Amino acid sequence: MRKVMTGHKAVAEAMRQIEPDVVAVYPITPQSEIAEYYAQYVHDGVVHSELVPVESEHSAMSACVGAAAAGARVMTATSSQGLALMVEVLYIAAGMRLPIVMALANRSLSAPINIHCDHADAYLARDAGAFQIFCESAQEAYDYTLIAQRVAEHDRVRIPGIVNLDGFTLTHTSQVVEPLEDEVAKKFVGPFQAVHPLLDVDHPVSWGTFAMPDYYFELKRAQQAAIEEAAGVFLEVQRAYASLTRRRYAGFIEPYRMDDAERAVVVMGSTAGTAKVAVDALREKGDKVGVLKVWLYRPFPYAEVAQALAKVRAVAILDRAFSFGALGALYSDVAAALAHSKLRPTLANYIYGLGGRDVTVDQILRAFAELKEARPETRLRYLGLRE
Amino acid sequence: MPSIKALAQREEANARFTSGHTLCAGCAEPIVVRTVLNAIEEPVVAASPTGCLEVATSRFPGTAWNVPWVHVAFENAAAVISGVEAAYKALTKTGAVKKRIRFVVFGGDGGTYDIGLQALSGALERGHDFLYVCVNNEAYMNTGVQRSSATPACAAATTSPVGKAIPGKPQDRKDLTEIVVSHHVPYVAQAAVSHLVDLANKVERAMKYEGPKFINVLTTCPLGWRTPRDSAIVQSKLAVETRYWPLYEVVEGKYKINYKPKEHVPVEEWLKTQGRFRHLFRDPQGKERIAEFQAAVDRHWNDLLRKEQCLSGDEAGQG
Numbered sequence: 001m002r003k004v005m006t007g008h009k010a011v012a013e014a015m016r017q018i019e020p021d022v023v024a025v026y027p028i029t030p031q032s033e034i035a036e037y038y039a040q041y042v043h044d045g046v047v048h049s050e051l052v053p054v055e056s057e058h059s060a061m062s063a064c065v066g067a068a069a070a071g072a073r074v075m076t077a078t079s080s081q082g083l084a085l086m087v088e089v090l091y092i093a094a095g096m097r098l099p100i101v102m103a104l105a106n107r108s109l110s111a112p113i114n115i116h117c118d119h120a121d122a123y124l125a126r127d128a129g130a131f132q133i134f135c136e137s138a139q140e141a142y143d144y145t146l147i148a149q150r151v152a153e154h155d156r157v158r159i160p161g162i163v164n165l166d167g168f169t170l171t172h173t174s175q176v177v178e179p180l181e182d183e184v185a186k187k188f189v190g191p192f193q194a195v196h197p198l199l200d201v202d203h204p205v206s207w208g209t210f211a212m213p214d215y216y217f218e219l220k221r222a223q224q225a226a227i228e229e230a231a232g233v234f235l236e237v238q239r240a241y242a243s244l245t246r247r248r249y250a251g252f253i254e255p256y257r258m259d260d261a262e263r264a265v266v267v268m269g270s271t272a273g274t275a276k277v278a279v280d281a282l283r284e285k286g287d288k289v290g291v292l293k294v295w296l297y298r299p300f301p302y303a304e305v306a307q308a309l310a311k312v313r314a315v316a317i318l319d320r321a322f323s324f325g326a327l328g329a330l331y332s333d334v335a336a337a338l339a340h341s342k343l344r345p346t347l348a349n350y351i352y353g354l355g356g357r358d359v360t361v362d363q364i365l366r367a368f369a370e371l372k373e374a375r376p377e378t379r380l381r382y383l384g385l386r387e
Numbered sequence: 388m389p390s391i392k393a394l395a396q397r398e399e400a401n402a403r404f405t406s407g408h409t410l411c412a413g414c415a416e417p418i419v420v421r422t423v424l425n426a427i428e429e430p431v432v433a434a435s436p437t438g439c440l441e442v443a444t445s446r447f448p449g450t451a452w453n454v455p456w457v458h459v460a461f462e463n464a465a466a467v468i469s470g471v472e473a474a475y476k477a478l479t480k481t482g483a484v485k486k487r488i489r490f491v492v493f494g495g496d497g498g499t500y501d502i503g504l505q506a507l508s509g510a511l512e513r514g515h516d517f518l519y520v521c522v523n524n525e526a527y528m529n530t531g532v533q534r535s536s537a538t539p540a541c542a543a544a545t546t547s548p549v550g551k552a553i554p555g556k557p558q559d560r561k562d563l564t565e566i567v568v569s570h571h572v573p574y575v576a577q578a579a580v581s582h583l584v585d586l587a588n589k590v591e592r593a594m595k596y597e598g599p600k601f602i603n604v605l606t607t608c609p610l611g612w613r614t615p616r617d618s619a620i621v622q623s624k625l626a627v628e629t630r631y632w633p634l635y636e637v638v639e640g641k642y643k644i645n646y647k648p649k650e651h652v653p654v655e656e657w658l659k660t661q662g663r664f665r666h667l668f669r670d671p672q673g674k675e676r677i678a679e680f681q682a683a684v685d686r687h688w689n690d691l692l693r694k695e696q697c698l699s700g701d702e703a704g705q706g
Contacts, residue, residue: 021473021474021477021478021481022470022473022474022477024469024470024473048477048480048481049477050473050474050476050477052469052470052473052513053513054466054469054509054513055505055506055508055509055512056505056506056509058462058463058466058506059463059465059466059469059505059506059509060466062459062460062463062466062467062469062470062506063466063467063469063470063473064470065459065467065470066434066457066459066466066467066468066469066470066471066473066474067470067471067473067474067477068470068474069457069470069471070432070470070471070474070475070478071474071478071483071484072470072473072474072477072478074470074474088460089459089460089463092459092460096459198432198455198456198457198471199432199455199471199474199475199478199484199488200455201430201431201432201454201455201486201488204452204453204454204455204456205455205456206445206450206452206455206456206457206458207455207456207457207458208445208457208458208459209445209446209447209448209449209450209458210441210442210445210446210447210458211446211447212446212447215447215448219447
């Protein structure tokens with residue numbers, strides 16, 4: 001049944017249906033509502049979950065790791081500085097191969113302190129070993145929360161997963177969302193299978209042991225294999241979800257009017273919607289333009305991105321955060337994806353929308369206009385910046 | 388209450404912490420770990436923050452732990468055990484876990500007094516059902532004897548060395564036991580590795596309570612204290628006899644000093660046996676510093692006596 005709800009409510013509803021055994025969470029703007037919704041579910045007794053209202057995000061992820069190692073299905077959520085505090089333990093969760101799924105209400109990083117959207121927090125966790133999905137809408141945030149749980153817990157994967165949704169733009173605005181019936185959602189996610197749980201006291205295991213140079217490298221190599229596996233499993237789970245819901249989810253990326261596109265923008269998150277409006281306007285005028293939206297950011301879909309952009313003449317890659325001292329992180333990934341292509345589009349890198357700066361259709365139109373004159377260059381361009 | 392013999396029998400029947408670890412010769416930590424684990428009859432899941440104990444017992448692919456055990460990082464053992472305990476509650480509700488399981492953290496003073504204090508405070512306030520044992524050897528021994536907030540005044544550590552301007556650690560130690568008491572948890576105690584039956588009794592009493600339990604165990608370190616390798620127990624005993632480390636417990640807010648030395652042994656007797664205090668016996672100002680040290684020990688002891696008198700379970704004692 002279609003309902004009007006915020007992105008936060010959509011994520012909280014998915015979490016209620018997943019019904020993790022343990023939710024450890026700490027408030028931070030703009031994530032707090034997820035914690036509040038879930039606390040209400042627990043206090044109303046509609047879920048069996050144990051809520052651990054921790055004293056910091058560091059402890060949130062630490063409690064999640066403890067609970068997951070104990071044999072529980074575990075979820076959390078955070079944002080910005082919260083993720084920054086958590087990131088030490090996120091790396092450890094990945095190294096310990098624990099399938100902890102979290103919503104990340106994307107928000108800028110201090111300083112200056114700012115509560116609004118950009119992707120600096122997601123980029124901070126880029127190399128942590130968690131898979132990352134970016135959502136364009138509240139519907140996607142709901143759908144990909146269910147999908148992420150099944151990907152994370154798959155026995156070939158077992159790593160943490162992050163579902164990104166743009167702070168305020170998605171978290172606090174109301175949209176039409178069509179959630180699954182509880183029983184359908186529960187059946188889709190399936191029961192949780194613990195591996196070597198601490199609570200199996202008859203079969204004692206040690207978790208989080210230390211490895212010297214004789215083993216460390218191989219263990220980290222195995223972790224890389226796990227996140228590579230996450231790509232294939234993502235496709236399997238996404239396909240199952242698409243056939244269950246008849247939603248048009250197919251692949252790591254979503255091409256929009258890309259078939260004959262000569263110019264394209266590559267984006268993640270809610271800006272994809274803005275870019276689609278710009279593309280529709282330009283198509284009306286006969287311009288051959290398109291949008292390539294990236295759903296799965298880690299593991300990065302190099303081959304699919306290269307294929308999608310192979311015949312495009314010029315591409316603008318939009319990064320919603322700096323990677324200080326370097327070109328944008330998404331740009332670097334796309335450039336690497338195209339490094340071995342025979343036909344290489346000319347690439348431009350735009351930084352946009354930092355700290356909640358409005359992202360407008362006009363900004364995207366400007367990027368498309370500038371792409372007409374695009375020449376090979378290695379520099380940053382900006383959208384919506386006063387200079 | 389378990390006797391030494393009973394503890395040894397449990398150890399023989401099922402060693403919960405095995406040999407093969409790489410803790411230093413003369414280290415008191417394994418004695419504490421064994422005694423605590425053997426004093427609990429139910430199945431145990433243990434956790435440790437990063438530190439000597441963790442590093443020396445869990446080198447992949449080996450382990451010295453014969454109970455389920457988890458390490459995550461340095462500052463978060465109390466948060467980790469919170470998660471384990473929450474998982475236990477949830478899975479007991481669903482019927483997936485049926486046994487009564489107890490939860491114990493073994494953390495060093497660095498991971499407890501300093502970097503792990505926030506996580507500890509949070510876990511105590513939330514009321515998780517676990518026992519936190521601080522294996523307190525009074526400095527960051529694992530990383531090479533750097534000072535912690537448990538390090539006593541004047542002690543030489545590698546980050547509070549004896550220099551020409553500043554001789555050893557200028558600050559007094561933090562009173563973590565009293566900080567934990569302020570969380571109003573059901574059971575808090577101080578114990579020492581030299582008094583094993585007392586320690587085992589405390590663990591047994593603690594485990595009768597639901598909720599957070601905390602025992603601060605003085606655990607000697609020959610490397611960091613610069614004492615002979617065969618002196619760990621003697622050192623610990625002297626710390627108790629000089630009243631430097633009182634053995635006491637606070638049960639539901641009621642204080643009880645478990646051992647009151649009959650004779651007043653000056654703390655100097657304990658200080659002079661340790662290399663970390665050697666400078667006090669060479670410096671011209673050493674005498675003054677020892678007197679200050681003694682005054683602090685006396686003040687703490689007298690405070691404790693007063694608390695026992697005012698806050699004992701004994702009605703007559705409540706003047």
